[in-house]
Amino acid sequence: MFDKINFKIPLDKFIENALYHPKKGYYSTKNPFGKEGDFITAPNISKVFSEMIFIWIISYWQKFYKNKEINIIELGAGNGEMIKQIIISSKKFNNFHKNCNFKIFEKSEKLIKLQKSRLKKYNIKWLKNFDKLDNKPVIFLGNEFLDALPIKQYIKNNGSWYERYVKKHGKFFKFKNIKCDIKKIEKKLNLNLSNKHKFLEVPFEAIKILKKLDFIITKKRGCLLFIDYAYTKCEMIDTLQAVKKHKKVNLFDDVGNADISHIINIPFLKEIVKKLNLRLKYTTQRNFLLNLGIMKRAELLSSNKNFLEKANIFYRITRLIDKKQMGELFKVIYIYKKNNKFNLGFK
Ligand SMILES: C[S@@+](CC[C@H](N)C(=O)[O-])C[C@H]1O[C@@H](n2cnc3c(N)ncnc32)[C@H](O)[C@@H]1O
Numbered sequence: 379m380f381d382k383i384n385f386k387i388p389l390d391k392f393i394e395n396a397l398y399h400p401k402k403g404y405y406s407t408k409n410p411f412g413k414e415g416d417f418i419t420a421p422n423i424s425k426v427f428s429e430m431i432f433i434w435i436i437s438y439w440q441k442f443y444k445n446k447e448i449n450i451i452e453l454g455a456g457n458g459e460m461i462k463q464i465i466i467s468s469k470k471f472n473n474f475h476k477n478c479n480f481k482i483f484e485k486s487e488k489l490i491k492l493q494k495s496r497l498k499k500y501n502i503k504w505l506k507n508f509d510k511l512d513n514k515p516v517i518f519l520g521n522e523f524l525d526a527l528p529i530k531q532y533i534k535n536n537g538s539w540y541e542r543y544v545k546k547h548g549k550f551f552k553f554k555n556i557k558c559d560i561k562k563i564e565k566k567l568n569l570n571l572s573n574k575h576k577f578l579e580v581p582f583e584a585i586k587i588l589k590k591l592d593f594i595i596t597k598k599r600g601c602l603l604f605i606d607y608a609y610t611k612c613e614m615i616d617t618l619q620a621v622k623k624h625k626k627v628n629l630f631d632d633v634g635n636a637d638i639s640h641i642i643n644i645p646f647l648k649e650i651v652k653k654l655n656l657r658l659k660y661t662t663q664r665n666f667l668l669n670l671g672i673m674k675r676a677e678l679l680s681s682n683k684n685f686l687e688k689a690n691i692f693y694r695i696t697r698l699i700d701k702k703q704m705g706e707l708f709k710v711i712y713i714y715k716k717n718n719k720f721n722l723g724f725k
Contacts (some may be wrong), residue, residue: 382602382641384548389543409488421456423697428462430675481504520602525606528583541557542554577616578614604713658712658713662708670723
Protein backbone atom coordinates (compact mmCIF):
# COMPACT_ATOMS: atom_id res chain seq x y z
CA MET A 379 0.00 0.00 0.00
CA PHE A 380 2.76 2.45 0.96
CA ASP A 381 4.64 1.88 -2.29
CA LYS A 382 1.67 2.27 -4.61
CA ILE A 383 0.76 5.71 -5.90
CA ASN A 384 -2.86 5.11 -6.78
CA PHE A 385 -5.17 2.54 -5.26
CA LYS A 386 -8.58 1.89 -3.77
CA ILE A 387 -8.90 -0.62 -0.90
CA PRO A 388 -11.58 -1.50 1.68
CA LEU A 389 -11.19 0.28 5.03
CA ASP A 390 -10.14 -2.87 6.93
CA LYS A 391 -7.33 -3.57 4.44
CA PHE A 392 -6.19 0.05 4.79
CA ILE A 393 -6.09 -0.24 8.63
CA GLU A 394 -4.28 -3.59 8.46
CA ASN A 395 -1.62 -2.09 6.18
CA ALA A 396 -1.27 1.16 8.09
CA LEU A 397 -0.68 -0.80 11.31
CA TYR A 398 1.15 -3.94 10.14
CA HIS A 399 2.87 -3.27 6.79
CA PRO A 400 6.19 -5.13 7.43
CA LYS A 401 8.37 -2.08 6.69
CA LYS A 402 6.16 0.97 7.26
CA GLY A 403 3.26 -0.17 9.45
CA TYR A 404 2.76 1.54 12.81
CA TYR A 405 3.19 -1.60 14.97
CA SER A 406 6.06 -2.87 12.79
CA THR A 407 8.17 0.22 13.39
CA LYS A 408 7.11 1.89 16.67
CA ASN A 409 6.98 1.28 20.40
CA PRO A 410 3.77 3.25 20.95
CA PHE A 411 3.43 2.94 24.74
CA GLY A 412 3.97 5.49 27.50
CA LYS A 413 4.85 9.16 27.86
CA GLU A 414 7.37 9.16 25.03
CA GLY A 415 5.05 7.17 22.77
CA ASP A 416 1.57 7.87 21.42
CA PHE A 417 -0.75 6.47 24.09
CA ILE A 418 -0.72 4.84 27.50
CA THR A 419 -2.67 1.74 28.44
CA ALA A 420 -3.98 0.72 31.87
CA PRO A 421 -1.18 -1.78 32.73
CA ASN A 422 1.34 0.99 32.05
CA ILE A 423 -0.51 3.48 34.26
CA SER A 424 -0.40 1.34 37.39
CA LYS A 425 0.71 -2.21 38.19
CA VAL A 426 -2.35 -2.42 40.46
CA PHE A 427 -4.50 -2.80 37.31
CA SER A 428 -2.73 -6.07 36.41
CA GLU A 429 -2.84 -7.17 40.06
CA MET A 430 -6.65 -6.91 39.97
CA ILE A 431 -6.73 -8.97 36.76
CA PHE A 432 -4.52 -11.48 38.58
CA ILE A 433 -7.01 -11.70 41.49
CA TRP A 434 -9.77 -12.41 38.98
CA ILE A 435 -7.72 -15.15 37.27
CA ILE A 436 -6.69 -16.92 40.48
CA SER A 437 -10.30 -16.80 41.75
CA TYR A 438 -11.53 -18.28 38.46
CA TRP A 439 -8.92 -21.03 38.70
CA GLN A 440 -9.85 -21.75 42.32
CA LYS A 441 -13.52 -22.06 41.43
CA PHE A 442 -13.17 -24.25 38.34
CA TYR A 443 -9.73 -25.83 38.04
CA LYS A 444 -8.16 -25.88 41.51
CA ASN A 445 -4.92 -27.90 41.55
CA LYS A 446 -5.10 -28.43 37.78
CA GLU A 447 -2.85 -26.92 35.15
CA ILE A 448 -4.17 -24.08 33.00
CA ASN A 449 -2.95 -21.95 30.11
CA ILE A 450 -3.09 -18.19 30.52
CA ILE A 451 -2.77 -16.57 27.10
CA GLU A 452 -2.47 -12.85 26.58
CA LEU A 453 -3.69 -11.63 23.20
CA GLY A 454 -1.80 -8.59 21.89
CA ALA A 455 0.56 -8.06 24.83
CA GLY A 456 2.04 -4.69 23.78
CA ASN A 457 5.19 -4.07 25.82
CA GLY A 458 4.42 -7.09 28.04
CA GLU A 459 3.66 -5.10 31.20
CA MET A 460 0.36 -6.79 32.10
CA ILE A 461 1.58 -10.38 31.86
CA LYS A 462 4.76 -9.42 33.73
CA GLN A 463 2.79 -8.12 36.72
CA ILE A 464 0.42 -11.10 36.60
CA ILE A 465 3.40 -13.50 36.76
CA ILE A 466 5.02 -11.52 39.61
CA SER A 467 1.75 -11.69 41.59
CA SER A 468 1.27 -15.39 40.84
CA LYS A 469 4.70 -16.21 42.26
CA LYS A 470 3.34 -15.33 45.70
CA PHE A 471 0.86 -18.22 45.41
CA ASN A 472 3.02 -21.27 44.86
CA ASN A 473 0.25 -23.79 44.22
CA PHE A 474 -1.32 -21.53 41.60
CA HIS A 475 1.98 -20.53 40.02
CA LYS A 476 3.15 -24.11 39.47
CA ASN A 477 -0.11 -24.84 37.63
CA CYS A 478 0.12 -21.84 35.27
CA ASN A 479 1.46 -21.87 31.73
CA PHE A 480 1.87 -18.31 30.48
CA LYS A 481 1.70 -17.63 26.76
CA ILE A 482 1.53 -14.62 24.45
CA PHE A 483 -0.20 -14.38 21.08
CA GLU A 484 1.18 -11.25 19.38
CA LYS A 485 1.10 -10.10 15.78
CA SER A 486 3.80 -7.41 15.72
CA GLU A 487 7.33 -8.80 15.18
CA LYS A 488 8.77 -5.62 16.66
CA LEU A 489 6.68 -5.97 19.83
CA ILE A 490 7.51 -9.69 20.09
CA LYS A 491 11.20 -8.71 20.21
CA LEU A 492 10.49 -6.07 22.86
CA GLN A 493 8.40 -8.55 24.90
CA LYS A 494 11.11 -11.23 24.66
CA SER A 495 13.75 -8.83 25.91
CA ARG A 496 11.60 -7.35 28.74
CA LEU A 497 10.28 -10.75 29.85
CA LYS A 498 13.36 -12.95 29.52
CA LYS A 499 13.37 -13.71 33.27
CA TYR A 500 9.93 -15.31 33.06
CA ASN A 501 8.77 -18.61 31.70
CA ILE A 502 6.59 -17.55 28.76
CA LYS A 503 5.93 -19.15 25.37
CA TRP A 504 5.06 -17.15 22.27
CA LEU A 505 2.39 -18.67 20.02
CA LYS A 506 2.19 -18.15 16.26
CA ASN A 507 -1.28 -19.72 16.22
CA PHE A 508 -3.40 -21.93 18.48
CA ASP A 509 -2.97 -25.19 16.52
CA LYS A 510 -0.56 -26.88 18.91
CA LEU A 511 -2.26 -25.93 22.17
CA ASP A 512 -2.48 -28.81 24.61
CA ASN A 513 -5.78 -29.77 26.22
CA LYS A 514 -5.55 -27.69 29.39
CA PRO A 515 -8.30 -25.14 30.08
CA VAL A 516 -7.44 -21.65 28.82
CA ILE A 517 -8.01 -18.15 30.12
CA PHE A 518 -7.56 -15.68 27.24
CA LEU A 519 -6.80 -12.10 28.28
CA GLY A 520 -6.75 -9.00 26.12
CA ASN A 521 -6.34 -5.40 27.17
CA GLU A 522 -7.13 -3.00 24.32
CA PHE A 523 -6.94 -5.95 21.93
CA LEU A 524 -10.39 -5.97 20.27
CA ASP A 525 -10.38 -2.21 19.72
CA ALA A 526 -7.06 -2.49 17.86
CA LEU A 527 -8.38 -4.91 15.20
CA PRO A 528 -9.40 -3.67 11.72
CA ILE A 529 -13.07 -2.91 10.93
CA LYS A 530 -15.24 -2.44 7.88
CA GLN A 531 -17.81 0.37 7.72
CA TYR A 532 -21.11 0.42 5.83
CA ILE A 533 -23.25 3.50 5.26
CA LYS A 534 -26.91 3.74 4.22
CA ASN A 535 -27.68 6.63 1.90
CA ASN A 536 -31.00 7.23 0.12
CA GLY A 537 -32.06 3.64 0.74
CA SER A 538 -28.85 2.12 -0.68
CA TRP A 539 -25.90 0.66 1.23
CA TYR A 540 -22.26 1.55 0.55
CA GLU A 541 -18.99 0.10 1.83
CA ARG A 542 -16.31 2.59 2.87
CA TYR A 543 -13.06 2.30 0.89
CA VAL A 544 -9.87 4.34 1.07
CA LYS A 545 -8.61 5.84 -2.15
CA LYS A 546 -5.04 7.07 -2.62
CA HIS A 547 -4.13 9.46 -5.35
CA GLY A 548 -0.47 10.51 -5.34
CA LYS A 549 0.24 11.42 -1.72
CA PHE A 550 -3.37 11.97 -0.76
CA PHE A 551 -5.83 9.62 0.87
CA LYS A 552 -9.60 10.03 0.96
CA PHE A 553 -12.71 7.97 1.68
CA LYS A 554 -14.71 6.57 -1.19
CA ASN A 555 -18.05 4.87 -0.63
CA ILE A 556 -18.82 2.04 -3.03
CA LYS A 557 -22.22 0.43 -3.45
CA CYS A 558 -22.49 -2.99 -1.81
CA ASP A 559 -24.95 -5.82 -1.33
CA ILE A 560 -25.83 -5.56 2.37
CA LYS A 561 -27.83 -8.82 2.23
CA LYS A 562 -24.60 -10.69 1.45
CA ILE A 563 -22.96 -9.14 4.50
CA GLU A 564 -25.95 -9.96 6.68
CA LYS A 565 -25.85 -13.53 5.39
CA LYS A 566 -22.16 -13.78 6.21
CA LEU A 567 -22.84 -12.54 9.74
CA ASN A 568 -26.10 -14.45 10.06
CA LEU A 569 -27.60 -11.24 11.50
CA ASN A 570 -30.34 -8.94 10.35
CA LEU A 571 -28.91 -5.43 10.67
CA SER A 572 -29.93 -3.31 7.70
CA ASN A 573 -33.44 -2.49 8.91
CA LYS A 574 -32.26 -1.48 12.42
CA HIS A 575 -29.24 0.61 11.46
CA LYS A 576 -28.15 3.39 9.10
CA PHE A 577 -24.47 2.87 9.77
CA LEU A 578 -22.48 -0.26 10.58
CA GLU A 579 -19.02 -0.93 11.94
CA VAL A 580 -18.21 -4.61 11.48
CA PRO A 581 -15.08 -6.13 13.06
CA PHE A 582 -14.64 -9.15 10.72
CA GLU A 583 -11.11 -9.79 12.01
CA ALA A 584 -12.36 -9.88 15.63
CA ILE A 585 -15.16 -12.25 14.60
CA LYS A 586 -12.63 -14.57 12.95
CA ILE A 587 -10.50 -14.60 16.10
CA LEU A 588 -13.53 -15.05 18.40
CA LYS A 589 -14.60 -18.09 16.35
CA LYS A 590 -11.18 -19.66 16.91
CA LEU A 591 -11.24 -18.87 20.63
CA ASP A 592 -14.78 -20.24 20.89
CA PHE A 593 -13.62 -23.50 19.32
CA ILE A 594 -10.76 -23.69 21.85
CA ILE A 595 -12.78 -22.99 25.00
CA THR A 596 -15.54 -25.34 23.82
CA LYS A 597 -13.00 -28.16 23.44
CA LYS A 598 -10.61 -27.43 26.30
CA ARG A 599 -12.80 -25.24 28.60
CA GLY A 600 -11.97 -21.76 29.85
CA CYS A 601 -13.08 -18.21 29.09
CA LEU A 602 -12.12 -14.85 27.61
CA LEU A 603 -11.59 -11.58 29.49
CA PHE A 604 -11.25 -8.37 27.48
CA ILE A 605 -10.77 -4.81 28.67
CA ASP A 606 -11.61 -2.35 25.91
CA TYR A 607 -12.77 1.09 25.02
CA ALA A 608 -16.51 0.30 24.51
CA TYR A 609 -20.01 1.85 24.34
CA THR A 610 -23.38 0.37 25.14
CA LYS A 611 -25.91 2.17 22.90
CA CYS A 612 -27.53 -0.06 20.26
CA GLU A 613 -27.25 2.59 17.57
CA MET A 614 -23.86 2.27 15.87
CA ILE A 615 -21.73 5.34 15.31
CA ASP A 616 -18.49 6.02 13.45
CA THR A 617 -15.81 5.43 16.10
CA LEU A 618 -12.71 5.11 13.94
CA GLN A 619 -9.86 7.15 15.39
CA ALA A 620 -6.18 7.83 14.92
CA VAL A 621 -3.95 8.87 17.81
CA LYS A 622 -0.45 10.32 17.80
CA LYS A 623 1.51 11.78 20.72
CA HIS A 624 -1.53 11.37 23.01
CA LYS A 625 -3.79 13.44 20.74
CA LYS A 626 -6.45 12.51 18.20
CA VAL A 627 -5.29 13.21 14.64
CA ASN A 628 -6.85 12.92 11.21
CA LEU A 629 -6.77 9.33 9.97
CA PHE A 630 -4.93 10.29 6.79
CA ASP A 631 -2.52 12.90 8.24
CA ASP A 632 0.37 10.60 9.07
CA VAL A 633 -0.45 7.08 7.89
CA GLY A 634 1.92 4.54 9.48
CA ASN A 635 2.95 6.94 12.24
CA ALA A 636 -0.31 7.08 14.22
CA ASP A 637 -2.24 4.33 15.98
CA ILE A 638 -5.67 3.46 14.56
CA SER A 639 -8.42 2.01 16.72
CA HIS A 640 -12.18 2.02 17.19
CA ILE A 641 -14.65 1.71 20.05
CA ILE A 642 -16.40 -1.61 20.67
CA ASN A 643 -20.18 -1.66 20.33
CA ILE A 644 -21.24 -3.97 23.17
CA PRO A 645 -24.78 -4.83 21.91
CA PHE A 646 -23.34 -5.87 18.53
CA LEU A 647 -20.53 -7.87 20.15
CA LYS A 648 -23.18 -9.55 22.31
CA GLU A 649 -25.11 -10.64 19.20
CA ILE A 650 -21.96 -12.04 17.59
CA VAL A 651 -21.04 -13.90 20.73
CA LYS A 652 -24.59 -15.33 21.01
CA LYS A 653 -24.30 -16.75 17.48
CA LEU A 654 -21.20 -18.60 18.69
CA ASN A 655 -23.23 -20.06 21.54
CA LEU A 656 -21.26 -18.05 24.06
CA ARG A 657 -22.44 -15.60 26.71
CA LEU A 658 -21.17 -12.11 27.48
CA LYS A 659 -21.18 -10.10 30.69
CA TYR A 660 -19.71 -6.64 31.00
CA THR A 661 -19.20 -3.89 33.50
CA THR A 662 -17.27 -0.64 33.64
CA GLN A 663 -13.55 -0.76 34.38
CA ARG A 664 -14.34 1.34 37.45
CA ASN A 665 -16.86 -1.13 38.83
CA PHE A 666 -14.65 -4.13 38.09
CA LEU A 667 -11.56 -2.67 39.76
CA LEU A 668 -13.49 -1.39 42.80
CA ASN A 669 -15.20 -4.78 43.19
CA LEU A 670 -11.85 -6.52 43.11
CA GLY A 671 -10.50 -4.28 45.87
CA ILE A 672 -8.28 -1.76 44.09
CA MET A 673 -8.66 0.82 46.89
CA LYS A 674 -7.61 -1.65 49.60
CA ARG A 675 -4.58 -2.62 47.52
CA ALA A 676 -3.69 1.06 47.01
CA GLU A 677 -3.89 1.72 50.77
CA LEU A 678 -1.68 -1.26 51.49
CA LEU A 679 0.85 -0.28 48.82
CA SER A 680 1.06 3.30 50.04
CA SER A 681 1.11 2.57 53.79
CA ASN A 682 4.88 3.01 54.26
CA LYS A 683 5.44 5.52 51.45
CA ASN A 684 6.15 9.24 51.71
CA PHE A 685 3.56 11.83 50.73
CA LEU A 686 4.70 12.21 47.10
CA GLU A 687 4.82 8.46 46.49
CA LYS A 688 1.36 8.06 48.06
CA ALA A 689 -0.03 10.85 45.89
CA ASN A 690 1.44 9.20 42.79
CA ILE A 691 -0.19 5.82 43.59
CA PHE A 692 -3.63 7.41 44.11
CA TYR A 693 -3.27 9.75 41.11
CA ARG A 694 -2.68 6.73 38.85
CA ILE A 695 -5.55 4.76 40.34
CA THR A 696 -7.85 7.74 39.85
CA ARG A 697 -6.96 7.70 36.13
CA LEU A 698 -8.09 4.08 35.99
CA ILE A 699 -11.37 4.42 37.89
CA ASP A 700 -12.52 8.02 37.59
CA LYS A 701 -15.83 8.31 35.74
CA LYS A 702 -14.49 11.12 33.56
CA GLN A 703 -11.22 9.35 32.77
CA MET A 704 -10.92 5.61 31.98
CA GLY A 705 -13.39 4.41 34.62
CA GLU A 706 -16.53 4.40 32.50
CA LEU A 707 -15.18 4.65 28.95
CA PHE A 708 -13.49 1.30 29.38
CA LYS A 709 -15.49 -1.88 29.92
CA VAL A 710 -14.42 -5.27 31.18
CA ILE A 711 -16.00 -7.94 28.98
CA TYR A 712 -16.25 -11.53 30.17
CA ILE A 713 -17.11 -14.13 27.50
CA TYR A 714 -17.92 -17.65 28.64
CA LYS A 715 -19.81 -20.84 27.90
CA LYS A 716 -23.34 -20.90 29.22
CA ASN A 717 -24.24 -22.14 32.72
CA ASN A 718 -21.17 -20.56 34.20
CA LYS A 719 -22.11 -18.73 37.38
CA PHE A 720 -18.79 -16.96 37.97
CA ASN A 721 -19.58 -13.33 38.71
CA LEU A 722 -16.53 -11.84 40.41
CA GLY A 723 -16.09 -8.19 39.49
CA PHE A 724 -19.38 -7.99 37.59
CA LYS A 725 -21.91 -7.49 40.42
C1 LIG B 1 -3.45 -1.20 21.68
S1 LIG B 1 -2.21 -2.40 21.82
C2 LIG B 1 -2.48 -2.99 23.50
C3 LIG B 1 -1.25 -3.60 24.09
C4 LIG B 1 -1.33 -4.14 25.52
N1 LIG B 1 -2.37 -5.14 25.65
C5 LIG B 1 -1.56 -3.03 26.52
O1 LIG B 1 -2.64 -2.96 27.11
O2 LIG B 1 -0.63 -2.24 26.73
C6 LIG B 1 -2.79 -3.72 20.81
C7 LIG B 1 -1.90 -4.95 20.83
O3 LIG B 1 -2.54 -5.99 20.08
C8 LIG B 1 -1.62 -6.51 19.11
N2 LIG B 1 -2.42 -7.07 18.01
C9 LIG B 1 -3.22 -6.41 17.15
N3 LIG B 1 -3.80 -7.26 16.27
C10 LIG B 1 -3.40 -8.49 16.63
C11 LIG B 1 -3.69 -9.81 16.14
N4 LIG B 1 -4.50 -10.02 15.11
N5 LIG B 1 -3.11 -10.86 16.75
C12 LIG B 1 -2.27 -10.67 17.82
N6 LIG B 1 -1.96 -9.46 18.32
C13 LIG B 1 -2.51 -8.38 17.74
C14 LIG B 1 -0.77 -5.30 18.78
O4 LIG B 1 0.41 -5.61 18.10
C15 LIG B 1 -0.56 -4.74 20.18
O5 LIG B 1 0.41 -5.48 20.90
